[in-house]
Amino acid sequence: MNIVVAIKQVPDLVEELELNDSGTDLDREWLKFKVNEFDDHALEAALLIKDAHGANVTVIALDNGLDIDKALYAAAAKGADRVIKVTGDFEGYVSTHKAAKALAGVIGTLGADLVMTGVQAVDDRDGQLAVLLAHQLGVPHVTVVTDIQVNDTSATVHKEYGGGMIGEFTVDFPAVLGIQAAAETPRYVPVAKVRRAMKSTNIEEIGGDGSGASAGTEVTKMYKPETGQGAEMLSGSAEDVAAKIVEIIRSKGI
Amino acid sequence: MIYVIVEHINGKIEDITYEMLGKAKSMGGGVTAVLLGSGVEGLASQLGAADNVLLCQSPELTEFNPQANCKAAASVLAGKNDSIILVGNTSMGMEIGPGLSAVLGMPLISYVTDISDGSVTSSLYGGKMSVQSAVDGGYIASVMAGSFPAESGMLEGSPNVESVEAPDLSDVKVHFVKLIEPEGGDVDITQKEVLVSVGRGIQNEDNLEIVQELADKLNAALSCSRPIVDNKWLAKSRQVGKSGLKVKPKVYLAVGISGAPEHIEGMKDAECIIAINTDENAPIFDYAHYGTTEDLFDVVPAISEKL
Numbered sequence: 001m002n003i004v005v006a007i008k009q010v011p012d013l014v015e016e017l018e019l020n021d022s023g024t025d026l027d028r029e030w031l032k033f034k035v036n037e038f039d040d041h042a043l044e045a046a047l048l049i050k051d052a053h054g055a056n057v058t059v060i061a062l063d064n065g066l067d068i069d070k071a072l073y074a075a076a077a078k079g080a081d082r083v084i085k086v087t088g089d090f091e092g093y094v095s096t097h098k099a100a101k102a103l104a105g106v107i108g109t110l111g112a113d114l115v116m117t118g119v120q121a122v123d124d125r126d127g128q129l130a131v132l133l134a135h136q137l138g139v140p141h142v143t144v145v146t147d148i149q150v151n152d153t154s155a156t157v158h159k160e161y162g163g164g165m166i167g168e169f170t171v172d173f174p175a176v177l178g179i180q181a182a183a184e185t186p187r188y189v190p191v192a193k194v195r196r197a198m199k200s201t202n203i204e205e206i207g208g209d210g211s212g213a214s215a216g217t218e219v220t221k222m223y224k225p226e227t228g229q230g231a232e233m234l235s236g237s238a239e240d241v242a243a244k245i246v247e248i249i250r251s252k253g254i
Numbered sequence: 255m256i257y258v259i260v261e262h263i264n265g266k267i268e269d270i271t272y273e274m275l276g277k278a279k280s281m282g283g284g285v286t287a288v289l290l291g292s293g294v295e296g297l298a299s300q301l302g303a304a305d306n307v308l309l310c311q312s313p314e315l316t317e318f319n320p321q322a323n324c325k326a327a328a329s330v331l332a333g334k335n336d337s338i339i340l341v342g343n344t345s346m347g348m349e350i351g352p353g354l355s356a357v358l359g360m361p362l363i364s365y366v367t368d369i370s371d372g373s374v375t376s377s378l379y380g381g382k383m384s385v386q387s388a389v390d391g392g393y394i395a396s397v398m399a400g401s402f403p404a405e406s407g408m409l410e411g412s413p414n415v416e417s418v419e420a421p422d423l424s425d426v427k428v429h430f431v432k433l434i435e436p437e438g439g440d441v442d443i444t445q446k447e448v449l450v451s452v453g454r455g456i457q458n459e460d461n462l463e464i465v466q467e468l469a470d471k472l473n474a475a476l477s478c479s480r481p482i483v484d485n486k487w488l489a490k491s492r493q494v495g496k497s498g499l500k501v502k503p504k505v506y507l508a509v510g511i512s513g514a515p516e517h518i519e520g521m522k523d524a525e526c527i528i529a530i531n532t533d534e535n536a537p538i539f540d541y542a543h544y545g546t547t548e549d550l551f552d553v554v555p556a557i558s559e560k561l
Binding site for chain 1: 263268317318319320321324344345346348349351352353355356357360361362363364365373374376377378379380381382383384385386387388389393396399426427428429430431432433434435436437447448472484485486490491493496497498499500504505507512525526528529533535537539540541542543544545546547548549552553556557559560561
């Protein structure tokens with residue numbers, strides 16, 4: 001079977017986020033990016049299917065002018081059979097609607113049985129990719145997926161609801177799944193292996209067209225919510241802070 | 255007119271629906287609830303905050319179905335592109351919101367925490383940025399649970415119920431199999447007075463020892479955020495948040511938890527929240543009553559020692 005995994009990079013939230021001059025987007029110049037963690041889970045879920053049943057896994061990403069090559073090489077090092085960079089006008093922030101259209105244009109030619117991507121990303125202002133992609137491709141979708149069992153023509157998946165409740169569904173191929181979590185922690189790949197993959201892997205470049213698709217609304221203002229507004233910050237050494245915390249807990253009658 | 259997509263599971267209407275109904279009512283201009291299902295006429299009477307209920311029933315809608323519900327919602331709302339449509343930014347809403355946007359060609363705004371005249375606010379980048387989008391005309395807003403009080407949408411009333419014919423759903427390629435109830439854990443974290451809750455900041459499984467020791471001393475239970483469960487360091491029954499449990503302890507000690515919106519949803523109503531996180535910009539400090547940016551590996555053992 002053929003599995004296509006769509007990945008993208010998002011700002012690393014460990015870093016300080018700064019605004020651009022107009023206050024409508026992040027200042028992207030010094031931002032550190034990393035692969036969306038849920039996309040990592042989607043790739044892992046695909047590789048687990050490959051390990052168990054055999055599958056061709058293709059990883060695809062928009063060429064956003066960032067370090068996407070590194071992410072694609074890392075995917076190859078982990079076990080992806082084919083990596084594709086969709087070239088075109090994708091620099092800076094790309095709306096999910098535009099990404100869905102551009103990716104669908106290429107994915108539609110790959111003969112995928114299953115398309116998998118992360119359930120969400122931290123910058124999905126206009127909705128999450130999986131379902132938009134499914135509609136662009138004209139195939140069914142299930143998102144917030146945590147467990148996948150496949151046979152030749154369909155998959156049985158678990159979809160998470162609130163409170164730990166799960167809905168089990170079967171979905172006929174071809175289909176798009178939005179992955180919340182793979183059954184295993186995404187595999188680690190040593191840097192040396194990524195380096196080897198850089199030498200042996202050919203990143204295919206295919207032109208993509210996202211024109212005409214957009215979020216449909218404009219950002220007028222981006223701002224940091226006032227952090228710490230609610231919290232009284234405890235000062236002093238770790239010992240001092242610990243003493244204060246004990247006092248607070250005791251004051252609650254514990 | 256503002257349309258609210260009703261969420262229900264196991265015959266019970268979910269709180270997110272009431273949160274959206276309350277918000278929609280406060281915006282004025284009339285509220286219509288869109289109720290999809292089979293044998294769910296009875297639920298309409300629980301939607302008193304709405305002026306109207308559009309009831310669309312079909313055997314294929316008996317249980318929520320990602321594809322069938324999308325198709326039915328799009329059919330019911332066809333031609334209403336100038337309206338505001340509210341869906342939950344929930345497991346169900348994440349199927350329907352983008353689905354409606356794609357089929358109806360309407361703008362979609364997700365992670366919505368507030369709506370005012372002409373502007374919709376989203377919480378992006380793990381709660382580290384708020385973003386305002388200008389709206390003019392119809393749009394779909396995918397609303398974060400907990401953004402509006404559910405009580406405001408739990409009103410008595412007798413909305414007009416109009417039945418709408420379901421579209422042909424025989425070609426749907428997603429099939430419901432069963433609902434799986436959550437497994438009970440060894441501890442019910444919703445019943446504990448004190449929770450010591452641990453997040454990504456704990457770094458590795460071995461380090462759980464220091465939070466477990468603190469939990470033991472406080473006669474508390476250990477709970478956690480999502481990544482800890484995904485790493486299989488703690489059982490799913492210990493997870494607080496959107497896809498885990500909602501908790502309301504007297505004291506919630508958040509250790510190395512940044513406070514992504516999905517986590518906040520599950521714990522923001524705790525009586526006293528104390529957050530330990532080295533990132534001074536962590537959103538958890540917005541919700542905590544007390545906070546410290548001292549290293550958890552220094553503070554947590556120090557607390558244990560003093561107890």
